[in-house]
Amino acid sequence: MEVKEKALFIRVDRIGDLVLTLPVDDIAVLRQRYAVTWWISKGLEFVLKNGTQKRHFATIDKDFTWSQFLALYYYLKRENFALVVIFHAPWWISLLIFLARIPIRVGRHSQWHSYLFFNRGYRQSRSRSKLHESEYNFKLIEKFLGEQVRERPLLELRNESADKVISKLGLEKKLYFVVHPGMAGSARNVSANFYVDLLKQLSQQHPVVITGTKSDHEYIAPIFSTLKDHPNLLWQNEKLSNDELISVLQNSKAVIAPSTGVIHLAASTGTKSIGLYSPVTTQHATRWGPRGKFTYVFAPKVECPGTKDCLYQACDKFDCMEQIKVSDVMAIIQLKTI
Incomplete structure (x- = not known):
């Protein structure tokens, strides 16, 4: 059985933003190659826990503290991720993955620090809102993969105690x-x-x-x-x-x-x-x-x-x-x- 490489996907944001980002990990070619872990905002655990697709995740606080920064740094070094994709996160997380020397660091080129910290950065004019937020997320994955993906999976939520x-x-x-x-x-x-x-x-x-x-x-x-x-x-x-x-x-x-x-x-x-x-x-x-x-x-x-x-x-x-x-x-x- 082929061992999958570890990938870390990061969206430290609000509920709607997260819901419109999570389905990217359901793309077949991505599932075949990578075992994905998510970093999300504290308080949004319920979104992933109620998903029909079980996801591995951790929650983080978007506000910077040295204690959290060091804890996450040692976590990254221990887990040995091959790839990180940042969909949205505070600037210090971009610095964190840079210092941890993750081999492939994917994100949007926007603010100055993104050009320094991402070695697979891509321009997306999201402020013009020409595309759906989910489409911007899928296209970020497509650019990293170097191929177009026809799949556009949906997030499915179900609570068993409903x-x-x-x-x-x-x-x-x-x-x-x-x-x-x-x-x-x-x-x-x-x-x-x-x-x-x-x-x-x-x-x-x-x-x-x-x-x-x-x-x-x-x-x-x-x-x-x-x-x-x-x-x-x-x-x-x-x-x-x-x-x-x-x-x-x-x-x-x-x-x-x-x-x-x-x-x-x-x-x-x-x-x-x-x-x-x-x-x-x-x-x-x-x-x-x-x-x-x-x-x-x-x-x-x-x-x-x-x-x-x-x-x-x-x-x-x-x-x-x-x-x-x-x-x-x-x-x-x-x-x-x-």
């Missing part, structure tokens, strides 16, 4: 919806009134679970104040563990969310996932849309002058997010396939 979780919540499989109104604030969102109207209409058909974390409070608070006594709404924001969240997403009839990690998690469970996206170049679904078997995206149909951020009142198309209509979302939900 049935128990939804039963505990009093829900039935595929007979409820999930709405996740919050986001990190890195992109535009639809209004609170949109979510109020959406929740009212959805709850006429099935129970609706509202999810979110503490960071989503500013989005959920005005919705809750309006609908706190509305029937058929199950307010699970700040109540679910990460594993429970996966369980609730995978058993739902459909998930509706803006551009945030939850829409990517939902798509990876195979659930019908409907994303609400901004037209701003770096926020658009062209770059950040969910990847899964049943996904659909709504975004304003405008030529947006914003490249990194919305121009708000300075734009003659503001507020174009109002083009996204609840009636259109409801129509997509009724479709058996997308």
